[in-house]
Amino acid sequence: MVEGLTGSRLPQSQVDQQIRELEARLVREQDRVPAQVVHDWVERARARFARARVLTFVPILVERAVRAEFRAVAPRHSSGERLADWARRTARGILAVELPRRWAHTQGVAERAEEVARVLSPEEGDVLVASAWLHDIGYASALNVLGFHQLDGARFLAEHGVARRVCALVAHHAGAAAVAELEGLGPQLAEFEDERGPVRDALWYADMTTSPDGLRVSFADRMAELRGRRGPEDPVVRALAVNGAERAAAVRRTEQLLSRHAVPA
Numbered sequence: 496m497v498e499g500l501t502g503s504r505l506p507q508s509q510v511d512q513q514i515r516e517l518e519a520r521l522v523r524e525q526d527r528v529p530a531q532v533v534h535d536w537v538e539r540a541r542a543r544f545a546r547a548r549v550l551t552f553v554p555i556l557v558e559r560a561v562r563a564e565f566r567a568v569a570p571r572h573s574s575g576e577r578l579a580d581w582a583r584r585t586a587r588g589i590l591a592v593e594l595p596r597r598w599a600h601t602q603g604v605a606e607r608a609e610e611v612a613r614v615l616s617p618e619e620g621d622v623l624v625a626s627a628w629l630h631d632i633g634y635a636s637a638l639n640v641l642g643f644h645q646l647d648g649a650r651f652l653a654e655h656g657v658a659r660r661v662c663a664l665v666a667h668h669a670g671a672a673a674v675a676e677l678e679g680l681g682p683q684l685a686e687f688e689d690e691r692g693p694v695r696d697a698l699w700y701a702d703m704t705t706s707p708d709g710l711r712v713s714f715a716d717r718m719a720e721l722r723g724r725r726g727p728e729d730p731v732v733r734a735l736a737v738n739g740a741e742r743a744a745a746v747r748r749t750e751q752l753l754s755r756h757a758v759p760a
């Protein structure tokens with residue numbers, strides 16, 4: 496064990512330093528909450544845990560408490576704004592700093608979704624593009640409750656008053672149902688209805704023809720990348736035996752939709 500880093504022997508000055516660094520990181524990670532407010536939250540959480548017997552845990556407890564505050568103040572969508580614009584701002588605030596690669600992927604998925612949206616009605620297109628921006632926000636640590644990104648993201652959105660349909664599209668994207676079954680989360684996922692149709696197909700298509708870095712790739716290459724990156728034991732990979740055909744069908748139907756409108760896939 497490293498002397499000075501264990502139990503209550505961690506010096507107060509070191510805890511102070513860790514908390515200052517934590518505060519700076521929390522301010523940098525997002526642009527929704529002013530720095531002074533973050534500071535107040537940090538101080539309030541610190542006061543709560545000031546009598547903790549093991550000082551080592553104080554920064555962790557403070558971080559957890561402040562992240563809960565962030566979750567509680569996520570801006571609600573107002574009817575005056577295009578849903579997709581709100582979704583882009585929200586996703587950027589949640590992903591861009593903490594998970595830049597995931598943010599690059601998300602931007603690519605939204606671009607693909609915009610292409611499909613052009614052949615849908617404006618309302619359907621708005622729902623599709625908003626869902627594309629939001630589909631992976633559940634990977635952010637602030638939202639991670641179950642460790643199941645589709646459901647963590649969908650629940651976060653539902654808690655913040657986002658249209659139920661968008662929450663449900665996020666919950667079920669990319670074959671979530673089969674993965675949830677393997678993870679024992681089927682009943683929780685069933686909180687959200689799994690719609691069928693071109694918007695759902697297009698969200699899956701956009702996600703599964705975009706690389707982790709946001710580049711356009713074929714469905715086959717994306718699935719090969721997914722298998723290679725996650726490995727055969729990963730539930731997402733194991734679930735391909737159940738949802739692989741469904742994923743492929745969603746991509747095929749969207750490509751057919753695009754070709755009927757003479758849009759290159």
Ligand SMILES: [Fe+2]
Nearest residue numbers: 604630631702
């Ligand atoms: Fe994705």
